Amino acid sequence: MTCTEKSQLYQKIADYLLQAEKERREIPRITLEYPDLTLEEAYLIQQELVKRKLEEGKRILGPKMGLTSHAKMRQMNVDNPIYGYIFDYMVIPNGGVLKMDELIHPKVEAEIAFLIARDIEGPGVTGAQVLAATEYVIPALEVIDSRYQNFQFTLVDVVADNASSARVVFSDRLLEPHLFDLDLVGVTLTINGEVKAFGAGANVLGHPAHAVAMLANMLAERGEKIRAGEIILTGGITEALLINRGDEIRVTISGLGEVGMTVV
Secondary structure, three states, X not given: OOHHHHHHHHXXXXXXXXXXXXXXXXXXXXXXXXXXXXXXXXXXXXXXXXXXXXXXXXXXXXXXXXXXXXXXXXXXOOOOOEEEEEEHHHEEOOOEEEOHHHOOOOEEEEEEEEEEOOOEOOOOOXXXXXXXXXXXXXXXXXXXXXXXXXXXXXXXXXXXXXXXXXXXXXOOOOEOHHHOOOOOOEEEEEEOOEEEEEEEHHHOOOOHHHHHHHHXXXXXXOOOOEOOOOEEEOOOXXXXXXXXXXXXXXXXXXXXXXXXXXXX
């Protein structure tokens, strides 16, 4: 396959994924038809997808990390997490509503977000450098919504699909990172007042700042960097849980506060 043919294929797959998101319908995973796609090619498809969204006038808030727990990496048989992008249209106000009919089969997970004060450029970035470059940390609730049937996919599929990005809720509280041991904070995710999942900041690569450092180093491989003003989701502290209409979702992070939404 020539370079031009490959480029056309990546554009075709990106359009396929975007149409599924817009039409809110499940689709067969792309590796069923294209089993030889590589992880590098999946990121090129993701770039095409992101490019399309930017051309539509949507704005990137920042990258997000996925598969940041060692258990999830073992499950997917990978050595590194993955990343995608969060856009402005994905944000739900704290205490706001998630409209179920806008998505396919959403799941929620608890996260800690980092608001970056200055550019972070790899390689060789450390967690300590990330904390020094972070203005605030923010409790967050991410909604993921794979476009693939039954939420079933390979690593290549999910990277191409922008890491299942769908919606996000950020807390109204902006907290300085040096005030907390972010690896030790306890996290609970409740649905309708019942605790459904819990964990600690250390679930994310030992410390959420390590996820941002890894992101910076992964981006450096593509000549990119984390930019000042971006909000970075560091990956799920809890497992991702399916949600339903009528659910009241709340994430509580000890010392940092709460964030929540209602599903309608």
